[in-house]
Amino acid sequence: MTRLVVFCFVLIGLVAVFNLESFKTIPVNNTRFDIKKAEEAHAAKIAELAEIEKMKLEALKPKVEEEEVVDEGPLVVLDTPQLVSGDKLYAKCMVCHGKRGEGKSSQNAPKIGGQMDWYIEKQLVDMKNKVRVNKVMDPYIKNLSDQDFKDLAAYISKLPWKK
Template sequence: MKIWALAAALAFAWLASPASAAGDPATGKEKSAVCSACHGADGKAIMPAYPNLAGQHASYISKQLTAYRDGDRVNALMSGQATNLTDEDIEDLAAYYASMTKHEGVASEEDDLALGRDIYRGGITAAGVAACSACHGPAGEGNPGASWPVVSGQNAEYAADQLKYFRSGERANDPNSMMRGIAKRMTDAEITAVTNYITGLHAAP
């Protein structure tokens, strides 16, 4: 099945599935003190290797925290932090960060910006890589029903690391290997270009 068709089929399946219980943002704020040490009190990461969480879809945050807790996604720092989280904790934290205003990023003035735009909007036809916008949307706002993340304004370093983890198989919590199938067809230069582009996607030409 082509990547485009698979993406559409998965989106329909997830959109038709029951939604997870909504968390309480106020309670999530009370539980976020430890999180803010890395992700910032305002949901903006303190280091470019960490993800910004402000304005991210609650469904995506919930999915990733559950994956860290249950061992489906492994990271030395996050796996330890998530170990003792209950389902309620996860939903509350997800609701809190989703309620924040998303931070805008700025793409670096590099020669690869045009390449990144082309990949994001049109994919890499020769390598069989679908356009990122097919799942993450023209403005990088993702799809909450499918638990596909907001990518616009995300830290380029963090996003590039994740694509490389998908490519190597170190990260493998993507349904039906969608992201692994895409990333393994991308070079380092292409990954750098597209993640640079999405950082400033809100303002990119």
């Protein structure tokens, strides 16, 4: 009996050893792993990550600079005497209506930049004649002439209609 057991163990041992031997001889295919390609892919990935990082930083930058540049440019090309006069007169209106005529909610002043010139002129004339009552603007327009209103309307209608 013991002999049979020993024989079985030896047999199992031999089978195991031969099996392991056969594993060793399985050819290993290394052709799919190309170190050069892997390095190139790695470098490309790093470049991509750097690009993403750059875009992130770009997105995080405050946009104030850009807007300042826009503001610095001439809002209206003052190529006629009327526009020059309108530009001067508009200086008083900016407090409430903003440099670009964008309006100010804190002043309840509506956006007027880019509005049609005939409409602006009519509102100003009506306000002066008290057809349209606007107490806050009264001191600013009571000393202006009809020509001033025309100049203002021409200038304001050319202001960029943006936010």
